[in-house]
Structure formats: structure tokens, C-alpha cells
Amino acid sequence: MEWTDILGLVAGICTTVAVVPQIKKAWQTKKVEDVSPVMFSILIIGVFLWTVYGITKKDMPIIVTNGVSLALNGVMLYLMLRYRQK
């Protein structure tokens, strides 16, 4: 494994798991008022398209990182719909 592979792997882990602290915060406080639902909607479309791109290119790292991102951002969007102010 080249050091550039490790660099890409660490970069991919960071951008994939970054949303976890936001999910934790929303889950604990049950407040999402200041979070943009448009941001998460566009992110979900983006990582979905990246996943399709990975499938067409048969590129496993792209499929895995964006597949996980899709799931995590989906959880965040669900929490936002659940906790939003009426």
C-alpha cells in the first residue's frame, strides 16, 4: 500500500464520518433549527450520484465511502424532519 493510498483512505474516512457528530448533536438536543435541510438534501443527491458513478466505474472505494455517506446523511435528514419546529 502506497502512502498516497493511505492519504486517500484517511481523507475518505474523514469526509464520510464527519456527519456523525452532527447526528449525535441532533439526537441529544432534539434541536435542528439552525441546520440547513437544503444542505443535507443536496448532499444526499450528490453522494447518491457518486455511488452510481462508482458502480458504473466498478470503483469499490467510491461505492463504499459514498454508500456509507448516503446512509449517514439519510439518518441526519430523517432526524431533521422528525425534530423540526412545527
Next chain:
Amino acid sequence: MEWTDILGLVAGICTTVAVVPQIKKAWQTKKVEDVSPVMFSILIIGVFLWTVYGITKKDMPIIVTNGVSLALNGVMLYLMLRYRQK
């Protein structure tokens, strides 16, 4: 240009510009209480590493999309530090 290139391009534009509505919301409301600073810190580390990865691989799309993401997420983190509750 292949349709897969267009797919990758649209995917890249989505994941890059997604933070813009969040910046707009924070800018207008001056409230960032429910947004996770840890999320944006990890994102910034991640897109910085992606940019370095792109430079080592001489991959212009990776450099450009992550370079723009780095700047936009930097703006968001700055707004969070500026507007946070004392």
C-alpha cells in the same frame, strides 16, 4: 465527454456546493447553535487531505472540487466561531 463524466461532474458539483445553503442560513439568522463544529472541523481536515491527494496524483477534478470545498467549509467554520453563543 462520456455520460459517466457528466455524472461525476454533477455529483461533484452537488457535494461541493451543498454547504452554500448552510452558509446562507447561518449568515441570515446569525444562529449556529444546533450546527456541529466538530462536523465542519473533520470535513475541513478531510477535504484538505483530498486536495493534497489530488495534487500528488495530479488529478485536476479532485484538486478543484476539494479546493472549493475547503474554502466554503472554512467560511462556514468562521461563521460558527463568530456567531456561537458565549
